Amino acid sequence: MESYLQVENLSKSWGYDTLFQHVTFGVNEGEKIGLIAKNGSGKSTLLSIIAGEADQDDGTVIFRNGLRVGYLKQMPTFDGSRTVIDTCLTGDDARSIAVKHYEEAIKHGGNELMTTAIQAMDNAGAWDYEDRFKQILSQLKIDDIDQPVSQLSGGQIKRVALAKILIDEPQFLMLDEPTNHLDIDMIEWLEDYLTRSHMTILMVTHDRYFLDKICTKILELDQAGIYSYSGNYNYYLEKRAERIDAQNAAVDKARNLLRTELEWMRRQPQARAHKAQYRIDAFYDLRERAQVRRDEGNVKLNVKAGYIGNKIFIAHHVSKRFGDKVILNDFNYTFARYEKLGIVGDNGVGKSTFIKLLLDKLQPDSGNFEIGTTVKFGYYSQDGINFDEGKKVIDAVRDVAEYIYFDEKTHYTASQFLQLFLFTPADQQKLIEKLSGGEKRRLYLATVLLQKPNFLILDEPTNDLDIPTLEILEDYLSRFNGCLIVVSHDRFFMDRVVDHTFVFMGNGVIKDFPGNYSEYRAWKEYHEKAAATAARPATTVKAKPQRANTHDNSNRLTYKEKKELEALTQELESLNKEKRELETLFDSGAAIDDIASKAARYEEVKNLIDEKELRWLELSEKDEK
Structure with missing residues (x-):
């Protein structure tokens, strides 16, 4: 394989903090590599140095001559005065110009303008390029290509940046947290797109399913050094x-x-x-x-929730809309004690609005939420909070509590509590302005949990958190003796911590599913497959009319073949009946265990029908000759 990138003896420090030292590794053509490390270890810094947007203290970065490189920043910025299409198609090549003129012709019409645009598209061979442009924007749910970038949210800008880099289709792609601000459908599409792509990839992501499906190699930054693992995330x-x-x-x-x-x-x-x-x-x-620091493994959070009574909350006929957009429509629900609920759905369908209504940060159009008197909410917002950047990390926690009591006998100091969140004593003396984005999110999470809520509401908690912190949080939430609502696009995280799922379908429709996200996906796939199969015409075996005898019997069925044909007819009728019964089961909303146990048989029956139909047709055609 041809070498695309060679990093030799790369070192970088911030003040007295060494991020990495004498790091050496290479990337070959076709490799798909995930870069893993704790927050603050220098993952994003390493990518920006490789991309030429930051300086190293020592070492070299060498790309293959003429290599086309694309770099998705964690927080991209664009000229706000430009439109989405101008931002995505910045090249002055004939294809980009032809596509922009063609889109302009579609918008403004006119036979002459359209004829000229079509001719330009033909001359530039730009039709496949335009198809890719439209497909990528559609999958990332970027609808208005004429919208100024200044009107986009941070999440929309990240999606535009991702679209631009995929449209450009570089040979070597560097991605910094590509799944942030994507809903689950977008993530699964991107997974499939990158898996099938021939692009070479080096990426930073906290999404473990994403890593496991795409990456064939893992690089880990740890204690200023780098370690390589030739395999996927589970192998790592x-x-x-x-x-x-x-x-x-x-x-x-x-x-x-x-x-x-x-x-x-x-x-x-x-x-x-x-x-x-x-x-x-x-x-x-x-x-x-x-003097090398031993790795003691992930610590365990032992923060216990306060007492919570039997009454949690009850939603009474809650409705909410913004103009024509329906968020909730006569929503009723009684939240059970110790329930752990996950919320999924496309971006913009109202997941965060639902949480704000529950927390009384937004008023419903009608109906109300009745909250139990013992409920103490702990809210982690995807927008984060604004810390005093001039304060030390330890002081941000001391402002909330100097001591954190777990019971009458056990308590932690603020410093001990921060160590549970992977802030070393030295880290605790840092100014908050010196922390990475992920470290700030980790500090925010600590300030939420130290208040000992008995009902946690986490809105996209995995954004910008490192995998070690996620593992600590998952372990804590799985043992949490309170109530939990999680909005997240991280499927691995959801599967670990929730036992119940609300699927926001849009237009006020909420699917209430008794299981985690992967179980819901399995149920949905079986349901859709069964519905699609049921929509196809059923296989029927028609009786053949009697024919007059002919003198040429050389191509007629033998006695053995006639018996085989009769047996196949009966078998096909039986198999089709079983298939219809299984499809009825899938369509009935039966329990996941029932569906899962029958799924393998359903596939087996379909394969048997295909196999026996081919033989039946072969014998039938011979009999008709």
């Missing part, structure tokens, strides 16, 4: 655990040996010059290895 988890065990064993061995060597170094200091220089050199090397 297995091999990383082995690496950590081996590394911790080596550190323990070095520390034990260091005690012996330290005593040797301290003996007879006057004669040290006469000691073996190789052993002295080995001592300093050993001391460096012994």
Whole structure:
């Protein structure tokens, strides 16, 4: 494979903090690589250095000559005065110009203008390019190509940036959190698009299903070094655990040996010059290895929720709309004690509005939410909060509480509590303005949980959080002895923490599903497949009319074949009956376990019908000759 990128001995520090040191790796043609690290370890900085938008302290970045490179920033910016189409099609090549003129002709009409535009499209060979342009914008739900960028939200701008880079179709694609601000349908489309694409990819993402499906290699930044794993995300988890065990064993061995060597170094200091220089050199090397920080694994949050009574909340005939857009329509629901609810749906269907209505941050047009008297909400907004950037991390927590009590006997100091969220004592002394975006989100999460709510409402909590923090949060939420509502596009996260799902379908319709997201998807796929099959005409086996005998019997069925044909007719009737019964089951909304247990048989029956129909047709045609 041809080398596309070579990074040699790359180092970068911010003040006294070393992000990475002497990092070396390469990217070959066709590789799809995920870059993983804790927040603040330098993932985004590394990508920006490779893209030439930030400077390294030391080392080199070498691309193959003539390589077309695309870079999606975590927070892209564009000229606000330009339209979406002008932003996406910035090239001065014949195809881009032809597509823009063609779109202009569609908008303004006129036979002469359209004829000229079509001719230009033909001359530039731009029809496939225009198809890709339209498909990508459609899948990313970018509808108004003439809208000025200044009128777009941050999430819409990120989608425009993603569309632009996919339309350009570079040979080497660098993506920084590409799934942020995408709904689940968009993420699954992007997964499929990138999996099938021939583009070489280096990306940072917290979406573990996304990593597992797309990436064939994982790079991990850890303690300023980089480690490579040739496999998908699940393979990485297995091999990383082995690496950590081996590394911790080596550190323990070095520390034990260091005690012996330290005593040797301290003996007879006057004669040290006469000691073996190789052993002295080995001592300093050993001391460096012994000072490596052991990886103790993910910590566990043990914050307990306050008492919550039986009455949580009841929605009474709640309706809400914005103009013609219906968010809720006569919505009724009684939330159960200890329920853990996930909310999914397309962007803009009202998921965040629902939460604001529940929290009394927005008033319904009619109806009301009746909240239990013991309920104490903890709200994590996708918009975050505005910290005082001049404060230290530790002070932001102390402003909420100096001590965090879990029960009458157990409490944490603010510093101990922050360590549960992966803020080391040194990190706690940093000014908030020095934190990365992900570290600020982690700090925000800590300030929400330390208030000990018994009803957590998390709106897109996984955006910008690193995977270690997500694993800690997932473990905590799975043990959380309160109520939970989560709005998230992160399927892995949802599958770990929720047991019930609201699917916002749009126009005020909410599908209430008793399971997590993957279970809902499985049910939906079976349901759609069964409905599509039921819509096709059923296979029927028609009786054949009697024919007069002919003198040429060479092509007639043998006795054995006639018996086979009769048996096939009966088998097909039986199989089609079973198939219809299974489709009725899928369409009935039966329990997931029932559907899952029958799914394999359904596929088997369909394959048997296809196989036996082919043989039946072969024998029937021979019999008709």
